[in-house]
Amino acid sequence: MVYSIRRRTLLQIGGAAVAVPHLWLPARAEAPAWPTQTVEPFLEVEIASGKIRGGHSRGALAFKGIPYAGPVSGKNRFKAPPPVTPWTGVRDATRLGSPALQAPGGTYGEHEPAYSEDCLVLNVWTPAVKDGGKRPVMVYLHGGGFTAGSGGQNIQDGSHLAATYDVVVVAINHRLGLFGYLYLGELLGPEYAQSGNCGQLDIVAALQWIKQNIATFGGDPGNVMVFGESGGGAKTCAVMAMPAAQGLFHKAAVQSGPMLRGISKESGTETARRVLAGLGISDPAKLLDVPGEKLLALQMQGPKGPLGTATAAYAARHPGPASGGGLGQDVPGNWAPVVDGVALPADPFDPAAPAIAANVPLLIGNARDEATFFVRDNPAFFKSDEAGLTALAHQQIGSAADAIIALYKKTRPQATAPELGIAIMTAMSFGNGTVKIADLKSQQPAPVYRYRYDYQSNVPIKDTDWIFRAGHASDISLVFYNYEIRDLQGQGPGLAQASAAMSSYFTSFARNAVPTAVGQPQWPRYDTARRATMLINTECQVADDPDSEERAFWQSWKGA
Template identity: 45%
Template sequence: MDDLTRREFFRRTAFGILPALALPRLVYASFPSTSTDIEVETAFGKLLGSRTEGVNIFKGVPYAGSVSGERRFLTPAPLKPWTGVRKVKRLGHPSIQAPNQTYGINEPDPAEDCLTLNIWTPANDNKKRPVMVYSHGGGYTHGSAGSVAQDGANLARMYDVVVVATNHRLGLLGYLYLDEIAGDEYAGSGNRGVQDIAIALKWVNENISAFGGDPNNVMIFGESGGGLKTSCLYAMPEAAPYFHKASIESGPGVMMKTADVAAETTELLLKQLGIARNDWRKLLKLPPSVLLDAQEQLQKMGDLSQIAGFHGIGAAGKGGFGPVVDGVVLPTHPFDPVAPSLSKEKPLLVGWNEDEFIFFAMFSGDTEAFQLTEEKLHQRIESILGDKARLVVDTYREAYPKATPTQLFIAIRSILIMGLGSITIAERKTQQEGAPAYLYNFGYKSDLKVPGTDYEFGSMHAMDIPFKFHNIDNVLDKTGHRSSGMAGNRPERFAASNNMCQLWTSFARKSIPSAKGQPAWPPYNLSTRPLMRIDTQCSVIYDRYKTVLKMWREILN
C-alpha cells in the first residue's frame, strides 16, 4: 500500500471503528425463572415491572416524550403523566439504525420514538443505593439498552446497586447539525443524542429514589461509543447536576466534531437528498428509512476521519454523525485542551483493553493480521505511518522483545485507537488538581479463537462488557448448550469478572475503586503514573507505557 499522510492515517484508523462498535452477533437465550409483579409509583404514574431471581426489573420505561414528526431534531416533547398502571416488562424500541445491530431478547424493531430506559434494582425499598447509568456502545449509529451482555440484573443482585440503561437517538436523527440553517428552535440539534441521555439523567434524579437508588450518588459509564458519549456528558452543563462520577471505557473522547465540519456534513446530506438549503424542513417529512439510507451513503462516500492518537476517537469527520462542539449543548471539547472545569470535583475512571484491535481485525475479515511475518508487520505499519514505521517497530521490539509480529501489530494499533487518548484524559484530569482519575487496562484473556485462525480473542475490544456486568455465563452456543459467549471457557473468568464488578461498584458507592484480595488502586499522578491491570489477579503497574509513550509523543504531537 502507498505511504499515507497523517490525515489519511487518522481517516483509515477511524473508518474501521465507526461501523464495528456494536457487539458481535451471539445466540442469546433467556432461562426459565419464576417472576412476580412489582409496582412502583413515579412522578408520572404507576409502573408495573417484575421481580425475578431477587431483582426488580423495569424495561421500556419512558423518560421523555415524542421525537418524531414535527419534534424530529428538536428536544423531546415533555413526558405526559398517565392514569392507571403502565406495564413495563418489555424492552423499548431502539433508535433507528441498520438491521441486526441490537442484541436484546424479544427486542422490538427500531423506531423513531425511542426514549426509554431499563432499570434493575435489588428492591424498591427507599434504600439509598449507588446508581450506575450506562450508555451503550455502537459508536453514534448502532446499539441499544437491551443487549444481553450489558443486562444489569446480576450487577444489581450481587453488588447491591441500581443499574439504569438508556435508549437515545442515534445517527443523523441524533446528531444532524441544523443550527446554522433552521433557527433558534433547533439550536443544539447536533447533540440531541447525548442531550437525550442528559434528560434521562434528570429523570433518574427525580425518580430513582422510588427504585431504591440515591439520586445524590449517580455514576455514568459506558464502553466504546458509550465511552465517547460519557466523555461528552462529562463536559455538558445540562448533564452536570445529575451525576457525580464517571467511567470512560475504551472510548476516549478527547475531542468532538467542530461546528464547521458538522455544517459541511449537513450540506452533503441536503445534496444527497436533493433538498435546497432553504427547504430543509422537507427533512421532517421524509420516512426514517430514507434518512437512514442517506446516512449510510454519506458514511461510505464522505470523509469519515476521526482524530486518533492523543486526541481520542470521538471527532467523527465530514460525512459522519456524532456530537458537535456547538457552544450550546457541548460548549467545549470534552478534554481538549484541558479537562472540563464543571466536572473538576467528579472522580473519573478511564482505560482500555490490552488487545483492542483483535476485534476490529476479526470483524473486517483480516485473518492475515493474525499470522504476520516481520516483513508484513513493517509493511503494515509503514502503510499507516510512512517513514516513522521503522522507529515505531524498533521501539516496540525493544519494549517487547519476546512478542511475535502479530502481537506487536495488535499492541501498536490498540494503543493508537484507544490507549493514547485514555492516557491523555487521565493526565488532563490529574492536571486539574481536583477529584482523582484512575487509569486501567483490562487484561483478562479469552481462550476463544478468531474464526479461521488459531489466535485467541485475548482482551479484545468489547471483551470487558460481560465482565463488568457479570454476564459471562448466560448464552447458548450453536449446539444449544449454555456457554460464556465472548468470555471463553476458562473457569478463572469468574474471578476476573468479580474483580471488575467490585472495582466498578465500589467506585460507584464511595468514589474509590477497590476489590477484596486485590491491591489498592492509586489515583493517577504525573510522576509514577500508576495503572491497574484487571485480571484474575489484579496488579498495579507504574509508568507501564513509558518507552512507547515517549516515542508516540515525538512522532504524533
C-alpha cells in the same frame, strides 16, 4: 409496601464484607423462557408519569422500556427531547423498549422489539423498591460508537450487579447517527442550535428522570455514576463537558472510549449539506418530512455513498479526501457530538479537562489487546509477516511507521508481527487517549483511577490460530458480573474471579469513589508522577507507568 429481593447476599462495601438480609421470594409459577426475561411475581410502582408494572429477573427487580421523554419524530426531530407524556392505568415494564434506528443485523437485547425513531426509554434493575434505600445509581451508556447499540444488550443486563452489590443499575436508549448528531444550526437557525447533540441531550433528559424518580427504586439521586464502554465511554466524556448535565451525576467511568475532541460546526454543517444533496433536497426544513427509514438508508451508505461526496464549496476549501475517520474524528460524514457552543461549549478533553467536572471522580481504562476486535474478520492479518505489517503501518500512519515499528520491536522483542500490529493499533485508538484523559483529569481535585484490562478471552478467531485475548468489548460482561452469559469474554479459567474483581471495583467506586475488591490489591490514585495502573485479571496487580517507553512516544507524537 416494600418489595425486595428475597435472598441473603454477601457483598463488599467500602472494603468490608457486609451481609445484606432480604426476605424470601414466593415460588415462581414457571422458569424464565430466556435468561434475562422478567417473570412473576409482578409488582407495580408509581413514578412521576404514571404507574408501571415490573417483575423479577435473575435475583433482582426489573423494570424495562420506561419512557423518560416524549416522542422525537416528526416536528420534534433534531430537537431536544420533550417531557414525557403521562399515562393513565398501569404501563407494562416487563419487556425492553425499542432501540434507536440503526443498521440491522446487530446483536442487542433478547426478544428486543423493532428499531424506532421514538426510542427514548430506559431500564432499571434494583434490589428493592419503595424501601427508602440510598443505593448508588449506575447509569450505563451503551457502546456501538454513535450509530449502533442498545441499553438492552444481554451482557449488560443489570440484574446480577444490582442483586450482588446492592446498587441500582439504569441503561438507556437514545438517538443515534443522523437522528442524534446531525448539526443544522447553520442551516436552520437558533431553533436547531443543539441539533448536533440530540443524542447527548437525550442522556441529559434520562439523568433528569433519574433525579426525579430513582428514589422510588431505592436509589440515591445524590450518588449517580455515568459510565460506558467504547461509544458509551465517548458519550460519558461528552457528558462531563455538558453544562446541562452538571449536578445530575457525581462520578464517571470510561471504558475503552476516550474522546478528546468533538465534531466542529464546520464539519457538522458540511455533513448536513451532503445529507441534503444525497436526498436531492434544497430546503433543510424538508428534512422533517423525510421518512426515518430513508434517512437511515442514506446514513448506512457511509463514506462510499453521498455522505462521502464533498459539496463544491467544501471541496474548494479542503482539497484531498472528502471524508472518513473513526470515533469522534472531526471529519464530515462522521457522527459524534458537535462542539456547538451551547450544549457542548468546547472539546471535552482538549486542551484541558472540563472545569465543570473538576470535582467528579473518574475511573478510566482500556483493554490490552483492543484491536483484535476490529481485525477479527480479516484472517490474513493474523498471518502477516514483518513486511506486511510495515506496509499496513505506512498505509495507516505514514512516514512515522518505521520509527513506531522499530520502537515496538525493541520494547517487545518476542512479539510476532501480528502481535506488534495489535499493540500499535490499540495504543493509537485507545491507549494513548486514555492516558491523555487520565493525565489531564488528574490535575483536578477529584481522584482518578486508571486500569488496563488484561484477562485473556479464549474465544477462537475464525480461520486463524489466535484467540480473542483482551480484545475490545470483552470486558463488558465482567463489569456487569455476567461472565456466565456467553460472549466475547469466552469461558477460560479464572473468568469468574476476574469478573468478581472488576464488578467489585466498579460498584465500590460508584458507592464511595474508592475502587476496592476482596482479595485484590489496593488501587492507588492516579497521578502523572507515578502513573499507577491497576492491571485487571484473575489476580489483579498494580503497575507503575506500564509500557512507559511506548507511552512516552505516543505522548510526544505529533500525529496524536
